[in-house]
Amino acid sequence: MKLKPIGSNMTELNINNISILFSYETPVAGYNSNGAFKTDQHYSKTTTRHINKYLGKDSGNAELVSQVFIDLLVNKIVC
Numbered sequence: 541m542k543l544k545p546i547g548s549n550m551t552e553l554n555i556n557n558i559s560i561l562f563s564y565e566t567p568v569a570g571y572n573s574n575g576a577f578k579t580d581q582h583y584s585k586t587t588t589r590h591i592n593k594y595l596g597k598d599s600g601n602a603e604l605v606s607q608v609f610i611d612l613l614v615n616k617i618v619c
Contacts, residue, residue: 541617550590555617560610563590567614569602576602579610 541555551562560570569578569591576598578591592599 547590547593549586550594552594553614553617558613558617560614560617561591561594563587567610568607569594570610570613571598572613574603577605577610578602579607580604581607 541553544552544554546552546561549564553560553562553567558570558572560567562568563583564587566583566587568583568587569576571577576595578595578599582588595602
């Protein structure tokens with residue numbers, strides 16, 4: 541497991557070919573074997589900016605997933 545700060549209030553968690561972006565303390569986007577994904581829940585303007593910066597050109601094509609999906613993915617990785 542690797543935890544890497546990638547910007548102001550942005551952290552990336554990497555393990556087993558899965559990457560998760562945390563904006564502040566909330567997991568909101570990432571990459572898995574199916575490609576890019578991002579939460580369907582709206583947070584702040586800053587968190588939206590974090591997601592778009594992290595996903596880059598993949599932002600527009602990222603699969604929208606529920607926040608519960610991302611939370612369960614993180615719990616599965618960490619536990």
